[in-house]
Amino acid sequence: MPEPPPLPRRQLGYFRWFQCFRVGVAVPLPTVGASASQSSAEPEQPQKSATVSHEMSGLNWKPFVYGGLASIVAEFGTFPVDLTKTRLQVQGQSIDVRFKEIKYRGMFHALFRIYKEEGVLALYSGIAPALLRQASYGTIKIGIYQSLKRLFVERLEDETLLINMICGVVSGVISSAIANPTDVLKIRMQAQGSLFQGSMIGSFIDIYQQEGARGLWRGVVPTAQRAAIVVGVELPVYDITKKHLILSGVMGDTILTHFVSSFTCGLAGALASNPVDVVRTRMMNQRAIVGHVDLYKGTLDGILKMWKHEGFFALYKGFWPNWLRLGPWNIIFFITYEQLKRLQI
Numbered sequence: 001m002p003e004p005p006p007l008p009r010r011q012l013g014y015f016r017w018f019q020c021f022r023v024g025v026a027v028p029l030p031t032v033g034a035s036a037s038q039s040s041a042e043p044e045q046p047q048k049s050a051t052v053s054h055e056m057s058g059l060n061w062k063p064f065v066y067g068g069l070a071s072i073v074a075e076f077g078t079f080p081v082d083l084t085k086t087r088l089q090v091q092g093q094s095i096d097v098r099f100k101e102i103k104y105r106g107m108f109h110a111l112f113r114i115y116k117e118e119g120v121l122a123l124y125s126g127i128a129p130a131l132l133r134q135a136s137y138g139t140i141k142i143g144i145y146q147s148l149k150r151l152f153v154e155r156l157e158d159e160t161l162l163i164n165m166i167c168g169v170v171s172g173v174i175s176s177a178i179a180n181p182t183d184v185l186k187i188r189m190q191a192q193g194s195l196f197q198g199s200m201i202g203s204f205i206d207i208y209q210q211e212g213a214r215g216l217w218r219g220v221v222p223t224a225q226r227a228a229i230v231v232g233v234e235l236p237v238y239d240i241t242k243k244h245l246i247l248s249g250v251m252g253d254t255i256l257t258h259f260v261s262s263f264t265c266g267l268a269g270a271l272a273s274n275p276v277d278v279v280r281t282r283m284m285n286q287r288a289i290v291g292h293v294d295l296y297k298g299t300l301d302g303i304l305k306m307w308k309h310e311g312f313f314a315l316y317k318g319f320w321p322n323w324l325r326l327g328p329w330n331i332i333f334f335i336t337y338e339q340l341k342r343l344q345i
Contacts (some may be wrong), residue, residue: 060147062345063142064140064142066142067138067142068136070138070142070333070340071137071139071142071333073333073336074134074333075130075131076131078329080111080123080124082325083123083125083190084321086187087103088104089282089317090281090285091103092314094309094310099191107321126186126188128200129185132200137175137183139175141227142337144171144174145167145171148166148167152166157247159240159243164235165236167235168234169231172224172228173224173227173228177223180217180220181204183284185200187281187284189203204216218283221298221299222276225280225299226280229273233269234265237265238265241260241261242257245260259335262335267327269326270323270326274322278306278316279299279302279306282295282302
């Protein structure tokens with residue numbers, strides 16, 4: 001069969017411009033005034049570039065899908081601890097009479113009392129929007145983070161802490177802002193427990209009708225700030241810890257390495273994010289109702305008011321359940337994610 005005629009010069013130029021926008025593929029652009037001999041000397045370049053581009057495009061979807069799946073698994077496994085963290089953070093507010101009473105003395109006391117008074121299902125109050133949140137937030141977060149890293153550097157060995165932190169902050173802000181409505185509903189369902197009425201979809205509609213679109217994105221600024229801190233700390237710490245453990249020869253690329261790296265990044269993320277997390281939780285639990293004044297107008301305002309009325313350590317309310325959640329959450333997430341990466345798909 002005779003070979004098809006080569007692409008005209010103008011079409012070949014369009015093809016190369018299109019290929020250069022494929023992530024991770026470096027394709028030389030045709031220069032003005034190139035000789036005919038140069039054009040004829042590179043007939044296989046478009047085919048080679050297309051092959052490499054096809055391979056890279058086959059990899060691009062994996063961080064998004066694997067990140068979302070691993071996030072859902074980790075969220076379900078650690079949700080009761082997250083619920084106790086929310087209950088501990090919203091209680092004892094001297095300027096909000098609804099949550100003035102201190103009912104829980106700690107994480108284990110909260111778990112036991114919620115189970116005893118409200119039943120085992122109360123420990124999973126808000127699980128539906130939480131899983132929906134991870135399906136969106138986790139998918140976008142990991143996908144953007146991994147994609148941005150490959151835009152900065154091509155090889156894993158060339159990654160630095162600064163580059164990974166920048167990628168983490170950007171991916172955390174974008175993903176958390178998009179998923180904010182699910183976070184609002186999750187926190188309100190967790191705070192009210194068995195007293196919460198209505199379905200997930202109906203609750204979204206009620207919030208929109210009573211509070212408008214701003215109600216669904218209530219607390220989006222501290223949420224984005226917290227996500228920037230958490231993702232900007234956790235993912236880079238995990239990557240750098242794993243990288244040094246492997247390159248130093250201390251450990252191989254094993255589950256134990258993933259366990260140590262994820263445990264470390266969970267502790268770092270909890271220490272860095274807890275003050276913002278407390279303010280974010282309280283802001284999302286506020287209601288935009290006639291006659292009801294917002295107690296916290298922003299992250300800084302919330303931190304200062306809590307420090308003034310409840311003391312400095314109020315900023316670290318729920319730290320232990322926060323860490324005990326972030327630790328197991330990251331362990332489950334990264335081990336699941338690393339195993340998904342090894343699938344031959």
